[in-house]
Amino acid sequence: MYVSSIRPLVDRYQPSCILLLSSSFGDDLGARLAAELQAPFVCQCVDFKTGSSERPVFVKSSHRRMLYAQWMIAIRTCTIVTVVPEILDPFYPTTPCSPELVRIPAGPPARQRIFGRTHRKGDPKTIDLCEAEVIVVAGRGALHGKGYDLTARFADLLGATLACTRPLADQGILPFDRQIGQTGKAVSPKLLITCGVSGAFEFTVGIERSAKIIAINTDANARILQYADLGIVGQLEEVLPEMIDQLQHQRPFGEAP
Numbered sequence: 001m002y003v004s005s006i007r008p009l010v011d012r013y014q015p016s017c018i019l020l021l022s023s024s025f026g027d028d029l030g031a032r033l034a035a036e037l038q039a040p041f042v043c044q045c046v047d048f049k050t051g052s053s054e055r056p057v058f059v060k061s062s063h064r065r066m067l068y069a070q071w072m073i074a075i076r077t078c079t080i081v082t083v084v085p086e087i088l089d090p091f092y093p094t095t096p097c098s099p100e101l102v103r104i105p106a107g108p109p110a111r112q113r114i115f116g117r118t119h120r121k122g123d124p125k126t127i128d129l130c131e132a133e134v135i136v137v138a139g140r141g142a143l144h145g146k147g148y149d150l151t152a153r154f155a156d157l158l159g160a161t162l163a164c165t166r167p168l169a170d171q172g173i174l175p176f177d178r179q180i181g182q183t184g185k186a187v188s189p190k191l192l193i194t195c196g197v198s199g200a201f202e203f204t205v206g207i208e209r210s211a212k213i214i215a216i217n218t219d220a221n222a223r224i225l226q227y228a229d230l231g232i233v234g235q236l237e238e239v240l241p242e243m244i245d246q247l248q249h250q251r252p253f254g255e256a257p
C-alpha cells in the first residue's frame with residue numbers, strides 16, 4: 001500500500017530525494033521503493049551534505065562507527081535514503097521559509113499478506129545496546145567486593161540493559177557487544193547509570209547522546225561527573241543496596257520504609 005501510494009507522487013513531484021527513517025520498517029520500505037522506481041538506495045545514512053557538484057553526498061558509517069564513507073550518486077535521479085534515528089539533529093533553516101504541507105489520500109490497499117501482527121518489547125538482557133532505553137554500566141570500580149553483583153541486580157530490577165567499560169569486556173566479564181565507547185558501541189538511551197566508571201574519553205564518546213546520565217563514583221573529581229545530570233559520590237556497596245531496596249519495595253526514592 002505504501003509503495004502504491006508513493007509511486008504516483010514521485011511521478012507527479014519528481015523529487016530528487018526521498019528521506020525515510022531507518023528502522024526495520026523504513027529500510028524495508030526504502031528497498032521496495034527503490035526496486036519499484038529503479039532508483040538508487042542509500043540505507044542507514046548518518047549525515048548528508050551538498051557536494052561540490054551540487055549533488056548530495058551521503059555519509060554512512062561502518063566498522064562500528066570507526067570509519068565513515070561518503071557516497072555520491074553518479075546519475076541525476078530520485079534517490080531513496082533512510083536516515084538513522086537520533087543521529088541527525090532536527091533541521092532548522094537559516095533563512096525563514098514556509099514549507100508546503102501536502103495531504104495525500106492513501107492509495108488503494110494492496111492484497112493483505114500479513115494478519116494479526118503484534119509488537120512485543122525486546123528483552124533488555126538481549127536487546128542491542130543501541131536500542132536500549134535504560135542502560136546500567138558496570139566499570140572497573142564495580143569489580144571490588146560485591147560491586148558487580150549489586151550492579152547486575154540493580155539493572156535487573158530496573159529492567160535496564162547491563163553494559164560495561166572496556167576493562168570488563170577485556171576480562172570477559174561481559175561480552176564485547178555490551179561494551180560502550182570508541183571501540184564499543186555508541187548508545188542513546190533515555191537514562192544511563194554508570195557504576196564505578198571513571199569517564200575516560202574513549203568511553204564518553206559512546207554516551208554523548210544519552211538523554212540523562214547518573215554517575216555513581218567514589219571520586220568526586222572523576223571525569224564522568226562532568227557528563228552526569230546527577231552525580232552520587234559514594235561506594236557502590238553502600239549506594240546500590242539502598243537503591244535496590246527501594247526498587248524491591250517499589251517505593252519512590254527518599255520515602256521512609
Ligand SMILES: Cc1cc2nc3c(=O)[nH]c(=O)nc-3n(C[C@H](O)[C@H](O)[C@H](O)COP(=O)(O)OP(=O)(O)OC[C@H]3O[C@@H](n4cnc5c(N)ncnc54)[C@H](O)[C@@H]3O)c2cc1C
Nearest residue numbers: 139140141165166181182183184196197198200202218236
Ligand atoms: C584506543 C583505545 C580505545 C579504547 N576504547 C574504549 C572503549 O570503547 N570503551 C571503554 O570503556 N574504554 C576504552 N578504552 C579504555 C579507556 O581509556 C579507559 O581505560 C576505560 O574506559 C576505563 O574504564 P573504567 O572507567 O571502568 O575503569 P577506571 O578508569 O579504572 O575507573 C574506575 C572508577 O571506579 C571508581 N571506583 C572505584 N571503586 C569504586 C567503588 N567501590 N564504588 C564506586 N566507584 C568506585 C574509581 O573512582 C574510578 O573512577 C580505550 C582505550 C584506548 C587506548
